Amino acid sequence: MPTSVDAAMADDRPAKQAVRRGMWLDALKRRASTRSGEVPLYVTLAGAEGRDIDMMVDEGLIELTETGAIASKSLRTVIAIESNSDARSQLLEKFYGLEVLPDRFESLIRGDSQIRYPTGRDIEVWRSAVINLDLNQPLVIEQRGDDSVACGLIENVVKIATIQRSTPQEGGWSLLLTLHGALLVRDAEERTKVSRALAHILEVNFAASSAFAERFVGLTGAQPDADWLEGICTIRGTDDDPATEAHRQLTLLMLVPKLIVDRTAGMGWAISVTESAHYGGQGDAPMVTWSIDFSPTSSAGTSGRIASALSSVGNSVSLIEVDGTKVAV
Ligand SMILES: C[S@@+](CC[C@H](N)C(=O)[O-])C[C@H]1O[C@@H](n2cnc3c(N)ncnc32)[C@H](O)[C@@H]1O
Numbered sequence: 001m002p003t004s005v006d007a008a009m010a011d012d013r014p015a016k017q018a019v020r021r022g023m024w025l026d027a028l029k030r031r032a033s034t035r036s037g038e039v040p041l042y043v044t045l046a047g048a049e050g051r052d053i054d055m056m057v058d059e060g061l062i063e064l065t066e067t068g069a070i071a072s073k074s075l076r077t078v079i080a081i082e083s084n085s086d087a088r089s090q091l092l093e094k095f096y097g098l099e100v101l102p103d104r105f106e107s108l109i110r111g112d113s114q115i116r117y118p119t120g121r122d123i124e125v126w127r128s129a130v131i132n133l134d135l136n137q138p139l140v141i142e143q144r145g146d147d148s149v150a151c152g153l154i155e156n157v158v159k160i161a162t163i164q165r166s167t168p169q170e171g172g173w174s175l176l177l178t179l180h181g182a183l184l185v186r187d188a189e190e191r192t193k194v195s196r197a198l199a200h201i202l203e204v205n206f207a208a209s210s211a212f213a214e215r216f217v218g219l220t221g222a223q224p225d226a227d228w229l230e231g232i233c234t235i236r237g238t239d240d241d242p243a244t245e246a247h248r249q250l251t252l253l254m255l256v257p258k259l260i261v262d263r264t265a266g267m268g269w270a271i272s273v274t275e276s277a278h279y280g281g282q283g284d285a286p287m288v289t290w291s292i293d294f295s296p297t298s299s300a301g302t303s304g305r306i307a308s309a310l311s312s313v314g315n316s317v318s319l320i321e322v323d324g325t326k327v328a329v
Contacts, residue, residue, distance in 0.1 A: 014324030015279035048087035069096035112155035138182035172295035181286035195229035215314025
C-alpha cells in the first residue's frame, strides 16, 4: 500500500501536473464559460493539498480573499469530497470556507445500486458541470451470473449520468476520471469468467464500430479474445507483471470509456472522449486518465450514438512521459 507521503509525491509528479494543466483545465475553462450559475462548476476529490483548486485560483476560476479564504462569490464554484479526515483538515486549513464533504463519494451517490439515489443537497453535488473522480484505485470487475460482469465504479458513473439527465444543463457536463492502470478480479475462476464476458462485449462493440475495433487492435497489438484478456486481468493480492503494464494501461484506456458508453448512451447522451492518456509504470504507479464530455441529444437511435461515441474512444490517446511531455499514441 502506498503511504500518504508516496501519494502526495505521486500527485506532484510532472505527468500529473500535465494532466491537471492540460486535460482538467481545458474542461474547466470550457464549462466555466457555458455553465448556468445554478449548478456548481466543479466537484473534486481534491486531496490534502487541493492542487487542482490551486490551479483554479491561478487561472482566475476561483477567487480568494486577502486572507486566503474562498471569496463569497466563488463559494458555489467548487465542492470537495474527501473521505480521509487528516487530508480534510489539511485542505480546510489551506482553503478556509471551502465546502468539503466528509464522505466517500460512493456513499454520497448512495452506492452502486440503481435503486437508491441521493436527495436534497447531495443530489446537487452530482449536477456539477465538471466531475473529477481522481482515484488511485484500479478498476475492479466482478462476475455476475455466467455471462455478465459488473463494476461498481461504472455503476456510480451511470448514476451520475442519470442524475445529470434528469435536469440536463444545455451544454451537458464533463467527467474527469483517473485510475490506477490495473483491472482487478477476485480469483482465477472469476478471471476466466470475466475475461470471457469482456471478450464477448468487445466483439459486439467491434461490430458496432469498425473505427473502435481498428483502434483497439492498433493500440494494444492484439485481438482481445478471452485468453488475451486473462493476461490483462490481475488477481487481487498478486503482483502485476511489469512487462504487460503498458498493455494493461492501453486496454483500460479503450475499455473503461467503452463500458461507460454502453450503459449511458441509451439515456440520450451524445458522448465524446475528448482526451485520454496513460502515464507512470516502470517503477512509478501506472495510471490511466480520461476527459469525457456528455451532451444532451434528442436524436433517435441509441445504436448510432454508441457507434459515434465508440469511434471517439481512440481519439486523442497520449502517453505522458516522466517529465510531463505528451506524446500522441
Ligand atoms: C489522488 S488524490 C487527489 C489529488 C488531487 N485531485 C490533485 O489534483 O492533486 C485522491 C484523494 O481522494 C481521497 N479519496 C480516495 N478515495 C475516495 C473515495 N472513494 N471517496 C472520497 N475520497 C476519496 C483520498 O483520500 C485522496 O486524498
